[in-house]
Amino acid sequence: MAEVARERKLPVDDKIHTWPHLVRMEFLLALFALVGLTLWSIMIDAPLEEAANPTRTPNPSKAPWYFLGLQEMLVYFDPWNAGVVLPSLIIVGLMVIPYIDINRKGNGYYCFKDRKWEILTFFFGFHILWIVMIIIGTFFRGPGWNLFWPWQRWDPHKVVALTNVDLPYLLGFRDYWLSAAFSLFAIGAYFVVGMIGFYYFVLKVKGKDFLERWGMVRFTLVGMLLVLMMSLPVKMFLRLAFNVKYVLVTPWINI
Amino acid sequence: MSLFDKIKTDIVESHVWKSIFRHGYDDTPRNRVMMVTSNVFLHLHPAKVRRHAVRMRFTWCMGGLTFLMFLMTTITGVYLMFYYRPVAEYAYADMKYLEFDMPFGMLMRNMHRWAAHAMIVFVWLHMFRVFLTGSYKPPREFNWIVGVLLLVLTLLLSFTGYLLPWDQLAIWAVTVGSNMARATPLLGYEGPFADFVGANPIYDARAFLFGGGEIGPHTLLRFYILHCIFIPLVASILMAVHFWRIRRDGFSGPSL
Numbered sequence: 007m008a009e010v011a012r013e014r015k016l017p018v019d020d021k022i023h024t025w026p027h028l029v030r031m032e033f034l035l036a037l038f039a040l041v042g043l044t045l046w047s048i049m050i051d052a053p054l055e056e057a058a059n060p061t062r063t064p065n066p067s068k069a070p071w072y073f074l075g076l077q078e079m080l081v082y083f084d085p086w087n088a089g090v091v092l093p094s095l096i097i098v099g100l101m102v103i104p105y106i107d108i109n110r111k112g113n114g115y116y117c118f119k120d121r122k123w124e125i126l127t128f129f130f131g132f133h134i135l136w137i138v139m140i141i142i143g144t145f146f147r148g149p150g151w152n153l154f155w156p157w158q159r160w161d162p163h164k165v166v167a168l169t170n171v172d173l174p175y176l177l178g179f180r181d182y183w184l185s186a187a188f189s190l191f192a193i194g195a196y197f198v199v200g201m202i203g204f205y206y207f208v209l210k211v212k213g214k215d216f217l218e219r220w221g222m223v224r225f226t227l228v229g230m231l232l233v234l235m236m237s238l239p240v241k242m243f244l245r246l247a248f249n250v251k252y253v254l255v256t257p258w259i260n261i
Numbered sequence: 262m263s264l265f266d267k268i269k270t271d272i273v274e275s276h277v278w279k280s281i282f283r284h285g286y287d288d289t290p291r292n293r294v295m296m297v298t299s300n301v302f303l304h305l306h307p308a309k310v311r312r313h314a315v316r317m318r319f320t321w322c323m324g325g326l327t328f329l330m331f332l333m334t335t336i337t338g339v340y341l342m343f344y345y346r347p348v349a350e351y352a353y354a355d356m357k358y359l360e361f362d363m364p365f366g367m368l369m370r371n372m373h374r375w376a377a378h379a380m381i382v383f384v385w386l387h388m389f390r391v392f393l394t395g396s397y398k399p400p401r402e403f404n405w406i407v408g409v410l411l412l413v414l415t416l417l418l419s420f421t422g423y424l425l426p427w428d429q430l431a432i433w434a435v436t437v438g439s440n441m442a443r444a445t446p447l448l449g450y451e452g453p454f455a456d457f458v459g460a461n462p463i464y465d466a467r468a469f470l471f472g473g474g475e476i477g478p479h480t481l482l483r484f485y486i487l488h489c490i491f492i493p494l495v496a497s498i499l500m501a502v503h504f505w506r507i508r509r510d511g512f513s514g515p516s517l
Binding site for chain 1: 290293294296297303306307308309310311312313315317319322325326329330333349353356357360367368370371372373374375376379381385388389392393394395396397398399401402403405406409412413416419420423426427428429430431432433434436437438440441442443444445446449451452453454475476477512513514515516
């Protein structure tokens with residue numbers, strides 16, 4: 007019956023009863039999960055340290071592990087950006103995914119080929135930026151939020167030279183207004199170059215036809231989110247390679 | 262007919278029994294559907310699902326496990342609430358009391374904490390799977406948004422609970438996490454442009470979160486209420502929406 011339908015390209019009813027097929031699986035899985043949770047809880051105790059003492063700050067003070075990616079971002083950006091603006095953009099960026107992805111393929115099955123760039127972007131944002139930052143923050147950051155290898159002792163007196171300078175200073179600007187003007191130019195150029203680069207990238211891998219279907223709003227939204235997301239690895243690179251502290255310094259905000 | 266069978270028949274065919282259980286376990290297509298449609302809990306499912314969707318390597322079951330962990334934290338959480346007072350003088354002592362004196366107190370606390378951590382891991386994996394299978398594509402776009410909100414609420418649930426033991430780990434982790442709020446542009450006193458709106462240490466975004474300028478007893482009560490009532494309530498409503506929409510749209514799968 008099904009084969010006949012397939013030959014004639016008629017819809018095949020591939021449905022099975024929820025009871026017992028799905029309910030059985032849910033039951034078994036819940037059972038395994040609860041046994042696992044119980045055993046884990048019998049063997050490993052939840053941590054409880056000494057009573058809260060607002061006058062004694064532990065070093066290092068770490069946020070809960072799931073926020074350590076954000077805390078790690080504080081190394082590279084100021085709190086208003088790493089702690090408020092970028093997390094909000096992560097949430098907004100996640101929410102708009104269904105509306106910016108107009109690729110009808112790959113709905114309801116695993117397929118890398120049809121959605122190569124979508125999956126790579128998600129992989130980069132989630133696994134590389136979010137998970138790896140959490141791992142760094144959890145296992146590689148010790149007292150003073152300094153980097154320690156797992157085999158190194160967490161020495162609270164580790165001396166780290168503060169050699170970071172602002173980008174305009176690094177490039178030889180000494181005048182305040184010239185520095186500010188250059189900073190603004192550098193940030194503007196980053197966005198302009200990023201957006202133009204993104205345009206040609208989409209043109210190359212997706213084609214003109216796709217860009218027309220995608221539309222101006224979606225293109226701008228995705229481009230801006232992508233450029234903002236890439237600002238983290240860019241700033242990390244500038245910091246780690248050239249000891250750049252800030253790119254832009256103003257009395258109100260530093261980036 | 263043996264005596265046992267007779268008793269069984271008497272019970273199963275009694276007025277009371279039939280009023281509670283409307284059908285047995287007969288393995289007929291009709292009964293299989295009835296099993297789902299006449300049970301308020303199983304009714305979360307459609308009566309029939311697509312064959313590929315129940316395969317483990319397709320679904321990973323992470324959404325269901327997240328919900329299971331939510332239920333586990335609710336059950337163990339109620340137990341913990343009996344013995345815990347969200348008052349700075351008592352909170353830490355109650356933790357010790359719970360760990361050393363209460364029957365199964367330590368186990369309940371462990372299960373509560375590890376289930377909360379597992380819930381976060383599962384919800385991330387759930388999001389990853391839904392992305393990989395493109396299950397957010399039409400007609401399920403809005404459900405993805407609800408899912409993102411639930412993800413944020415899961416993190417907030419865990420974060421507000423982190424403070425409650427009132428030990429060094431708790432207050433400093435929450436201090437570090439909440440200090441971000443004082444840097445909120447305009448609304449935090451250390452954030453950019455705070456002067457324009459007159460934000461100050463006792464009147465800004467972080468003070469609103471803390472219930473004061475510093476982390477203290479008021480923060481404990483505030484986080485306790487957020488953790489035990491407000492966020493679970495909002496999350497439950499969103500979960501109802503989330504599940505209902507899956508029920509209406511069906512599980513995603515390749516078009517036939």
